[in-house]
Amino acid sequence: MTPVQYSAASQQVVTAFEAQSEAQQSSTYWSEDAVDPVRAEIKSHYIEDQNYTCVYCKRQIATANKALWDAEHVICRDKVPRFMFTPQNLAVSCRDCNIAKGQTEVRATMRRKFPNESKHYRIVHPHFDNYSDHIRWLGDICVPLTDKGVETQATCGLTRFTAKLLGIDGVLVNPGFDRYVGDLLKAKNRAEAKAAIAAISTYVEDIPQK
Ligand SMILES: [Zn+2]
Structure with missing residues (x-):
């Protein structure tokens, strides 16, 4: 991913915020009118x-249409306002x-400086990780390949x-189905594949149907 490069006008707004002391920096700055063009950019x-x-x-x-997209702060701006404009x-x-992620803490290491390496994060980072190393999609089934996944x-x-897909409201409490599909994908021999298929079948049978 290519980090955003601010226009001169936006950079002024960003610099004004970053020049404030940490105590002054408020996450609500993001919603101020002066920041409109920066958010759009x-x-x-x-x-x-x-x-x-x-x-x-x-x-x-x-x-x-920007109304249909959320600007995403990987490290939530409510938690750490000073990284609000860090590209x-x-x-x-x-x-x-965005709603599911909410204010979840995603850092693996707490440091004052902006965490700028993959290992500093618990989740797949859009800038520092290669998504397909961590998550594979089989149609609508999310198959995590790593702990980050x-x-x-x-x-x-x-x-x-x-x-x-399974007719369940909301998020699966136990994402077993996806995990078993992952086991199936990673099966090294027929026995492992059979075990994964059996687990998937049992899991699906156990799901209460409406
Ligand atoms: Zn999404």
């Missing part, structure tokens, strides 16, 4: 750069992923697509 850049695709669920929303803390996401699935509610 951020969204336009990432919508295009991400090819109209949410960074977490990888669903495509074929519109540049590598920014992306766009779909509304459902598992964390991202839980943080962004990525089982919601499987839940819908």
